[in-house]
Amino acid sequence: MSDLYDKLFEDVRFREGLKACLNCGTCTAICPAAEFYDYQPRRILDILQTRDQSQIEELLKSNTIWYCGECMSCVTRCPRGNAPGLLIQALRSLSQELGYFTESEKGRQQLAIKRTIGKWILEYGYCLYPSEILPDMHPEQGPVWEWEHKNMEAVMNRLGANYKGTGGGILRKIPEEALGEIRRIFEVTGGLSRMEKIEEFSRKKAAEMGMEMNDGKNDDYMKFIYTENSGDHTRKNED
């Protein structure tokens, strides 16, 4: 048994997710990510069952673990009650704890998510916040979102929201005491430490790649990881 396997085994999702895999490939057949990416959840269980340190390390540093969409369709079909989606969550957690995530193009994207979703949770108390969803970063949102963005307060008011208001309701301002409680929850449970690790390992990687990285949303490294797509991820026609 390897150290990395032991570390994974500490995660309750890993213990729940891996019973015994018979390699039937049903998870891969139903997986939306396997259809789009060069990706097979079956192969991940295969590697984990070897408990081989070097193969697990390679997996933790690879693009592979970042292809899953966590839809959990695999859970409905495994004849052995495995949950490949839960194993992915355990692998991604460990990859970030050890800093391995910066070794792959898809893994490096964690900084972009931390600086958007993570920031908004702590700052606003919401995972998403309308003034932050910028039309130029979201062309797919279309002209209606552009119009909404321009008239956000009036549109929210028309639709019955309490945007930035006190009291209850849609998009109310979350009271300061509540934001303080969230922050303390993140402090005592390891949430802040996870986020700091994402920053710290990313900073090292940016320096290694010779790219500028500051604290904002628009430094070179941040823009690069948010948009970089090498095109090497999808299944090739000949497969």
Added chain:
Amino acid sequence: MKIEGKQNIWKEYQKEIAEDHFFYVRSCVRQNFFPGSEKTFLRILQYELKKDLFENPSHTTCSGIGYHTDIIPFETSMTMVARQFALMTEAGYENLVTSCITSFGLYSEVLETWHHFPELEEKTRQFLRKATGREFKKPANVSHASDIIFKFRKEIAEKSKYSLVNKDTGKPLRVVEHIGCHYSKMFPSKGIGGAEYPYVLVGMIEDWGGEVIDYPERRHCCGFGFRQYLVQANRGFSISCSKKKFDSMEPYKPDMILTNCPGCPMFLDRWQYAISEMEGKTYGENNQGIPVLTYEELAGLVLGYNPWDLGLQVHQVPAEPLLDKMGIPYDPEMKFRGADGQDLGKPEAPTTLKFYAKEV
């Protein structure tokens, strides 16, 4: 076969849904993109069905999108969930109703985890105490808001002013239903009909006069995939999943798509627009799209609410073709007006997708 036997077989596909006295927790995605749906849920529950529902302004995100993009450890999310439970307990409620499917899945996952690993519940209690000084009781019932509308679908039908019937032909409208993955794929017993026979939306469609379309990719994910949409470089995954569904449903000529997850209606709506811009392809007749509605929006239409009070104006794929078929009157002039009728301008029309049903 005896009836009792049959009932027994289907028992595992049924679900206990609380009758009244709900503690409501909101959805981040819906508040941003479909605020009218949450407004309508409360309007139906409080004013049509006379139910008691309570919202504590101090409740926050459950952190679910952070959890499923893996920037947040499980311990943190468990404690965030425990805090919502504490607010519910303090308010004297025990029936939790969530507006979000990601939240619903996370609440279910946390409760299941605590059931199998009681030491993690204890650890979470200690975390919550240390961070906030709060204590909590676990909810007696966790329902998704679509479960509640399902439970009272017949009462809504009795009060209905419109139905899912084409007013010109008298035939039932053909509806694609799309269930959010985290509603029943992770914990089938938590959803009506489980993962195999999801009935939560079908029940509404049938009782409101429509006909359900079965098509090959009916249970395929919409393509949110959390990081697969949130990071721009990954959005090819997201649009491809939606496109696969559109291509699969197109031959069945759906009049609309009905959804129960916050994200799915946004993706199924926006990706139709993006595909029309990228490839000039539209999925409805005459360059129209297929209107995508939330279950509250549809319930609201059935009850005769003003479409612009429901928020149908913030859809990128216009809902007017559906309104026309159902015979629901609407004022195109008022579509993009503010609360007091003020002029807010109008969104630009897309290149291909027909946007203004009646030129104004």
